[in-house]
Amino acid sequence: LVGCFLSLIANQISGDYLKTEDFARRPLAWLDLITRNPGTSVSFSPTFGYDICSRRISSQTAVSNRFDLSRWRLAGNGADMIRPDVMQSFVNAFTNAGFKANAFLPSYGLAEATLAVTVMPPGEGIRVELVEEERLSGAPRDLSRPARYRAIVNCGKPVKDMEVAIRGEDDKVLSDHKIGKVWCRGVSVMHSYFRDPEATDACLIDGWLDTGDMGYMAKGYLFIVGRAKDMIIINGKNHWPQDIEWAVEQLPGFNHGDIAAFSIEMENGEETPAVLVHCRVSDPDKRIELRDQIRDKVRSITGMNCVIELVPPKSLPRTSSGKLSRAKAKKLYLSGEIEPFNLAA
Structure with missing residues (x-):
């Protein structure tokens, strides 16, 4: 509603819409829409959208004969955990159709913040950090086993008028690369849940919103690790x-x-x-x-x-x-x- 409808009205730009059920039946129709657009395209999808498209296209298919993705300037990714392996598969599948890897635009947001909290600067694409699983699990390092790593995707910098902080169990702000709860504060953050003061008090403190997500900051960029309640x-x-x-x-x-x-x-x-x-x-x-x-x-x-x-x-x-x-x-x-x-x- 906010990102793909109201923002189009506010900026006076046109948009194409594809029903969820139509995308599920014919996911490549999404790329057909982008191909038919004579101007620059901005289009967003959770990871599974890119995954379905790269799986659906055959390795024998000459993608350049059907698609032209060279004008796809911003390929947004959000609403779910971003998987770098899936995004790389999409690049591998559609590079010959003109898709550029630096078009990817990772982001992080939630409804309580009226959508966007952080967005990757355009042109930087997907950047990852390899984090030892022991850091993610909170367990001490087992020196008898080889180190295992997980690729954590950079979700960008806070948008205008938005502050982001990582807090530990004692609610103190943590330094870079320390994993904790993600909190945000800004003009777009909600003031309350509708007729639910208990839920409001549980997540809002002095204007700061407890997002319920875990992550860490590094040089001004936010990295999301997972959902705390999950x-x-x-x-x-x-x-x-x-x-x-x-x-x-x-x-x-x-x-x-x-x-x-x-x-x-x-x-x-x-x-x-x-x-x-x-x-x-x-x-x-x-x-x-x-x-x-x-x-x-x-x-x-x-x-x-x-x-x-x-x-x-x-x-x-x-x-x-x-x-x-x-x-x-x-x-x-x-x-x-x-x-x-x-x-x-």
């Missing part, structure tokens, strides 16, 4: 659900949004990670084989056995913008509304 904490160690989900996605046959990871309480009262996975395999033996593959993959990330559940395709809930809703998936799973396939032991 964090899986087992035996004092933090596990980010997207790390588990992305690892499973590397197995053949899975797409973005096919996996949901969260924590559940077992009968003995202990917390353990649970992973729900869309299963398109009908053979019972193949399902067991797939479950075991996923379990091994997740164990390599978490170092522990997790609950692995294969669920029917399209059963994991999404938000109105197409993002996976882990909180709702957990609620539906615990209530029995998402029924996993029965597998032999």
Whole structure:
């Protein structure tokens, strides 16, 4: 509404719109729209939009015969965690159609800030920092194992009249490269939730908004690590659900949004990670084989056995913008509304 509708009216520029369901059926129609536009294009999508397009195009297809993306000046990316591997796949798929990697415009925002909080300066493209997993998990470094890293995407600098601070558990502002809660303050930040003073008091302090996200600052740029409420904490160690989900996605046959990871309480009262996975395999033996593959993959990330559940395709809930809703998936799973396939032991 704000970024792709009201801002067009305010700046008196034209725009094209594609329904979510139409994009899901024909994702390359998005690139057709950009190709047909005779002027400079600015277009935004979450990571999964770029992922679907690069997956859908065939390696045998001569993209330059169908698309002209040379006038795509700003390729915005936000509304979800930005995956550098997916963005690189998009570049690889559409470079011959004129797409330029420095057109990528990572950003970070939320509705409570009336959208934008940080935006990458145009032309800088996607920049990443490799961060040791121990820093992300809060666990001490295990010198007996090789170091593992995760690529964290630079989400840009605060927009005009916006302040961003990273705070620790004691609410003190942290220095560069220290991971903590992301807070923001600015003229576009909401003054309250509608008729919900309790929720307002829980996230607003002296004009500063607790975004609920975790990240760190580096030389004025913001790096987002994950959503605080989605964090899986087992035996004092933090596990980010997207790390588990992305690892499973590397197995053949899975797409973005096919996996949901969260924590559940077992009968003995202990917390353990649970992973729900869309299963398109009908053979019972193949399902067991797939479950075991996923379990091994997740164990390599978490170092522990997790609950692995294969669920029917399209059963994991999404938000109105197409993002996976882990909180709702957990609620539906615990209530029995998402029924996993029965597998032999």
